[in-house]
Amino acid sequence: MKQLIRKVTPFLLVLPALIVVCIVMVYPLIYNFSLSFFQWNYVKHWEGMTFVGLGNYFEALLSPEILYSLRITLVYAAATLFIQFILGLGLALLFDVETLPGKYFFRASLLIPMMSSAVVIGFVWKAMLNPDFGIINYYFSQLGFGNRSFLGNPSLALYTVIAVGVWAGTPFCYLMLTAGLRGLPQEALEASKLDGANTWQQLIYVKLPLLRPIIVVILIFQFIFVFGVFGMIYVLTAGGPASLTKVFSLLLYEIAFDRFELGLGATLSVIYALIAFIFAILFVVSVREEKS
Amino acid sequence: MFSSKDKGFKRDLPGLITVTIGAAIIVVFALFPVIWFTLGSFKTEVQLFSIANTFVFEPVLENYVYAFSTRNMFSYLANSTIVTIFAVIFQLAVSIPAAYSLARFKSKSFELLAYMMLATRLLPSFVILIPLYLLYLKLGLLNTRFGLIFAYTAFGIPFAVWMLRGFIRTLPREIEDSAMIDGCSTLGIIVRIVVPLIKPGIVATALLLAIGAWGEFIFALILTVSPAARTLPAAIAGFQEAYGVKWGAIMAAGVVALLPVVLLVSVAQRSLLRGITAGAFK
Numbered sequence: 001m002k003q004l005i006r007k008v009t010p011f012l013l014v015l016p017a018l019i020v021v022c023i024v025m026v027y028p029l030i031y032n033f034s035l036s037f038f039q040w041n042y043v044k045h046w047e048g049m050t051f052v053g054l055g056n057y058f059e060a061l062l063s064p065e066i067l068y069s070l071r072i073t074l075v076y077a078a079a080t081l082f083i084q085f086i087l088g089l090g091l092a093l094l095f096d097v098e099t100l101p102g103k104y105f106f107r108a109s110l111l112i113p114m115m116s117s118a119v120v121i122g123f124v125w126k127a128m129l130n131p132d133f134g135i136i137n138y139y140f141s142q143l144g145f146g147n148r149s150f151l152g153n154p155s156l157a158l159y160t161v162i163a164v165g166v167w168a169g170t171p172f173c174y175l176m177l178t179a180g181l182r183g184l185p186q187e188a189l190e191a192s193k194l195d196g197a198n199t200w201q202q203l204i205y206v207k208l209p210l211l212r213p214i215i216v217v218i219l220i221f222q223f224i225f226v227f228g229v230f231g232m233i234y235v236l237t238a239g240g241p242a243s244l245t246k247v248f249s250l251l252l253y254e255i256a257f258d259r260f261e262l263g264l265g266a267t268l269s270v271i272y273a274l275i276a277f278i279f280a281i282l283f284v285v286s287v288r289e290e291k292s
Numbered sequence: 293m294f295s296s297k298d299k300g301f302k303r304d305l306p307g308l309i310t311v312t313i314g315a316a317i318i319v320v321f322a323l324f325p326v327i328w329f330t331l332g333s334f335k336t337e338v339q340l341f342s343i344a345n346t347f348v349f350e351p352v353l354e355n356y357v358y359a360f361s362t363r364n365m366f367s368y369l370a371n372s373t374i375v376t377i378f379a380v381i382f383q384l385a386v387s388i389p390a391a392y393s394l395a396r397f398k399s400k401s402f403e404l405l406a407y408m409m410l411a412t413r414l415l416p417s418f419v420i421l422i423p424l425y426l427l428y429l430k431l432g433l434l435n436t437r438f439g440l441i442f443a444y445t446a447f448g449i450p451f452a453v454w455m456l457r458g459f460i461r462t463l464p465r466e467i468e469d470s471a472m473i474d475g476c477s478t479l480g481i482i483v484r485i486v487v488p489l490i491k492p493g494i495v496a497t498a499l500l501l502a503i504g505a506w507g508e509f510i511f512a513l514i515l516t517v518s519p520a521a522r523t524l525p526a527a528i529a530g531f532q533e534a535y536g537v538k539w540g541a542i543m544a545a546g547v548v549a550l551l552p553v554v555l556l557v558s559v560a561q562r563s564l565l566r567g568i569t570a571g572a573f574k
Contacts, residue, residue: 112554167321228417
């Protein structure tokens with residue numbers, strides 16, 4: 001009997017976690033998949049779903065609205081990720097967090113943009129950028145640039161949203177890269193100096209390659225995070241002006257909960273999951289290749 | 293590059309000044325929006341518009357009074373607190389045994405399980421928004437605190453298991469092995485040996501889980517509707533739909549939502565940073 005318990009114990013320990021995850025994540029994923037083959041408007045066809053096979057997928061991949069949103073999302077994700085990474089790297093290289101005066105206060109102030117709720121960040125910046133009482137516009141008009149509606153102006157909205165995303169995400173990159181840099185083996189750096197490398201060469205040929213594993217982790221996490229952005233943009237622009245900042249998550253939300261097209265919503269969810277998954281796999285594979 | 297440790301303070305004054313100025317600029321960038329927002333929460337509508345007096349003004353509490361008395365802030369605050377605390381408790385209760393199992397028992401199927409759990413982390417959470425909504429509709433879990441807690445528990449498990457597994461792996465097996473020889477049950481080992489040893493790791497993980505649950509928005513928005521179960525983030529977003537944009541109430545509510553985060557960040561900094569960086573250094 002004791003033997004049996006010994007054998008079963010590992011599974012029993014994992015079971016509660018598995019059950020919860022299955023109910024909340026696995027079952028919905030499967031349901032999503034099957035629902036994506038139906039057309040189901042929740043309000044109009046209360047009782048019935050119509051099987052449309054791949055119809056939703058065709059509609060999605062041919063719909064200008066959906067494709068545009070996808071493009072906007074990728075632009076936002078790529079730009080935000082790239083800028084915050086470069087900034088974080090630059091900061092990490094220039095200012096080693098651990099040796100700064102007032103270290104605790106400094107780190108605390110970095111953590112706040114990171115840890116705040118996306119919605120709160122959205123409101124903080126929406127207020128700052130407000131054309132009437134926002135402080136940013138105030139200084140802009142003082143400097144002679146005139147009053148601008150950053151979030152309402154079609155040519156500025158996306159850039160503004162990207163800027164806020166960068167603000168929120170740079171601390172993470174900065175902190176992680178600082179930790180990474182601190183963990184670099186001193187011998188490698190010394191050796192390269194002896195070989196006559198200047199700071200720039202040392203950066204490219206020694207530091208970055210050694211940092212690669214961490215960089216990949218940072219990029220994956222942050223990509224998933226920015227790709228799935230919802231709350232922040234929901235608050236800042238609600239997708240406007242004129243759908244110019246309507247990222248995929250917002251569009252999905254609108255299709256599912258404003259237009260009640262649940263079948264199409266499920267289809268978009270599947271597409272979204274696939275894209276995220278593919279990117280993640282690509283990243284992981286690139287790490288594997290480096291290692292071998 | 294710039295570090296105040298490289299040369300003696302006295303000899304490297306230009307370096308030190310550069311570092312301090314740089315640090316100050318960074319801090320301003322990071323904190324100013326939040327500080328300005330907080331100041332705004334103490335202003336009346338009129339004061340808010342007089343930008344020349346951004347920093348020098350007579351603070352008022354009317355926004356907070358308004359939010360708490362007419363906008364159900366107490367309920368939202370209570371909901372957020374309850375949901376966060378219970379979600380973290382359940383997450384840990386479920387993830388610690390699972391993490392132990394995945395850390396100690398080697399088998400092909402378990403490795404696969406671990407990777408599958410990790411895989412769910414790679415998906416943006418709202419891909420399951422629609423089915424979860426429908427499921428909850430059927431089960432009558434919409435607009436319930438328990439429903440939210442249950443969902444958050446699931447969201448946090450992959451992260452928690454991954455983190456805790458990493459921490460457990462750093463423990464030497466001898467202690468557990470000798471306990472097992474002494475006849476201790478596996479559960480006993482977990483509770484009496486492993487948990488105390490990885491307590492810092494558990495705390496770091498719990499803090500990150502708490503911050504995640506506290507600030508979660510999408511599912512709070514979809515799965516809850518009324519002050520019976522709605523949490524702060526969703527509620528604050530609602531402030532801008534009803535009566536136009538009530539900035540006073542939004543700012544007050546926003547500060548209330550920010551407060552725990554600021555407190556946590558000041559008090560538990562070390563722990564948080566350990567948690568964040570541990571995630572990367574697999």
